[in-house]
Amino acid sequence: MSEHNHVVNKEGEMALNKVDDALRRMDGERKEDILESFDAFKRYLGGRIEVAQSIGLSEEMMAKAAEKIGDYLAANEEPRNREEKLLQELWKAGEQEHRHALAHILVRLVRTTQ
Template sequence: MSEHNHVVNKEGQTALGRVDAALDRMDDKAKDEILESFDTFKKYLGLRVELAENIGLSEETMAKAAERIGNYLAAKEEPRNREEKLLQELWKAGNSEQQHALAHMLVGLAQNARENK
């Protein structure tokens, strides 16, 4: 796949507008595996946060990406467990500022999950 389809290029520049398209390209089996349990979801997020940190993305950029992902999941995916249902309800109840704060918290959750392996 060419680099113009990716959210982050080799130089670490982000194109957050491509998040939805990247998620749409993910096959249903892969989504199911990631979302089947909250622990799996946290591990997946932890790996993505680690990759983002390794290429030098700021926490703010990661939170903006998490916001895009949160919007996508709230609109297009059914929660597969209680934790995801709670996150979806919190997401939908919040305004954009609250969603941004929750996105920061999810980045922190992913960092903590990675550190506590």
């Protein structure tokens, strides 16, 4: 099964409670490839955003998913470069509303660089 099948239900709606599960199931080597550089991370996030756009998810739903990914990364992964370290520091310093705003910014950053 693809990540799409794990996180998006048959009506094309995102099941945010399954995002963490999908991230935990990700192969360690694949995770390393994604997190090796900020550009690799942006490419990965960009791919997920393309899938989300293709099934008609709103920017708000994409930001909520990005927020779940950010929560997971901040709690479970060590930064591998300066950009990831900065994002982690910002994430941890912010309250929930700040993290949500940062998630929106990340979605927009990736959408404009695709």
